[in-house]
Amino acid sequence: MQAMLRDELVSWRDLWLPDKSPYENTCSILNKAVILPDNSTQLPILATYLWANTKWCKELPLMFNYGRPGTGKSTAAVFARSLHDTELLSSSSTYASIRNLIKTSRYLIPDEEDEETDGAMLCFDNVNPSTFQDEDVRNLMLMGYKRTTDRVAHAGAQGGGNVYFRCFSSKIFSSIHPIHTQHELAELFRRMLIIFHEKATDFDGEMLDLEDVDWEDFYTDIYWRFHQNKSNALMFAKAWKAAKTHVYSDACWSPARKSLVRDLLATGVAIGSWSTVKEGIKTFTEYWHYFDEKVTNNRVDLDQFLEQWSEGKKFIMHPELENQIDKLVNEKRLLKSKSKYDIGGIMGSLGYTKELDVWSKA
Numbered sequence: 001m002q003a004m005l006r007d008e009l010v011s012w013r014d015l016w017l018p019d020k021s022p023y024e025n026t027c028s029i030l031n032k033a034v035i036l037p038d039n040s041t042q043l044p045i046l047a048t049y050l051w052a053n054t055k056w057c058k059e060l061p062l063m064f065n066y067g068r069p070g071t072g073k074s075t076a077a078v079f080a081r082s083l084h085d086t087e088l089l090s091s092s093s094t095y096a097s098i099r100n101l102i103k104t105s106r107y108l109i110p111d112e113e114d115e116e117t118d119g120a121m122l123c124f125d126n127v128n129p130s131t132f133q134d135e136d137v138r139n140l141m142l143m144g145y146k147r148t149t150d151r152v153a154h155a156g157a158q159g160g161g162n163v164y165f166r167c168f169s170s171k172i173f174s175s176i177h178p179i180h181t182q183h184e185l186a187e188l189f190r191r192m193l194i195i196f197h198e199k200a201t202d203f204d205g206e207m208l209d210l211e212d213v214d215w216e217d218f219y220t221d222i223y224w225r226f227h228q229n230k231s232n233a234l235m236f237a238k239a240w241k242a243a244k245t246h247v248y249s250d251a252c253w254s255p256a257r258k259s260l261v262r263d264l265l266a267t268g269v270a271i272g273s274w275s276t277v278k279e280g281i282k283t284f285t286e287y288w289h290y291f292d293e294k295v296t297n298n299r300v301d302l303d304q305f306l307e308q309w310s311e312g313k314k315f316i317m318h319p320e321l322e323n324q325i326d327k328l329v330n331e332k333r334l335l336k337s338k339s340k341y342d343i344g345g346i347m348g349s350l351g352y353t354k355e356l357d358v359w360s361k362a
Helices: 002-007 022-033 039-050 075-083 095-106 129-133 135-143 183-189 218-227 230-245 255-271 277-310 318-330 343-349
Strands: 062-066 088-090 121-125 151-155 162-166 170-175 192-196 315-317 352-355 358-361
Touching (some): 022 255, 039 192, 039 255, 039 277, 075 121, 075 170, 088 095, 129 135, 129 183, 135 183, 218 230, 230 255, 277 318, 277 343, 315 318, 343 352
Parallel strands (some): 062 170, 062 192, 121 170
Antiparallel strands (some): 352 358
């Protein structure tokens, strides 16, 4: 039966061209499946992250795909699941199931935590803020981004005390909720790369549904084989050393950011995202400016105005909110037009959630 069903699917072999680099092929498939705003800035970061190998890396950020329903934010997780031969988790996944998946995907013998496999990754689809209210799950995310700090404890069998395991792996998740604006999740935000999704308004063609692709042997023939190649590993190591000693002159580069993406800069050189570390730094510099514009700079003034205006208001009608923002724009008290702001993200950061036309504060 499974063989019959596969006959109706598109084979990944028809999409993957042997004369193209892993980066070029990945971008080609993603471009058929999702339309990203500011594609030239965001796609290189997303495609490179998908190829990061926990076995080679020391530090990897969380990859957050954020957007409203119908914006293709789940596409990256579906592709990652196939490339890394792993399971797709959800907001209801328990701490125990997440822990077990890390152990089984990262180690050849999970209980021994000795010999590592290639490509350990957690792929979440449609998480909620409540997903990270679980302290154990939140700790997995906070501590699992860095190899040297990834040892966490959980309760063993009754009377057996704590059991320790290592939780370092790449992690990708999507949500309609502005997780990055939640004050209580600020530590997660510091470890994030965010890909912003929006609905395409100027595309009439038919997109490729990655669920309609037969991905059998994709991991072993493409991802695993690439990472077994010694020359690829040497290229990664050389680029990693270059990234560590390179001068990052742009002001967007904090020490934390340099460390956070060093492995990704090396990964990009290895898979063909950029030819040199210097070129990769240029690509990430453009992304960090874009990131700051979307997440930080554009929201500072409106954040302050709305925080002051909404003080003491448990409920706010959305038309009332829109009128207030229009007033600020007309009075030229905002530096950008209203359309440049992520209003949902700002209201989320102030503790409001929206149901129909009403913003309510818990």
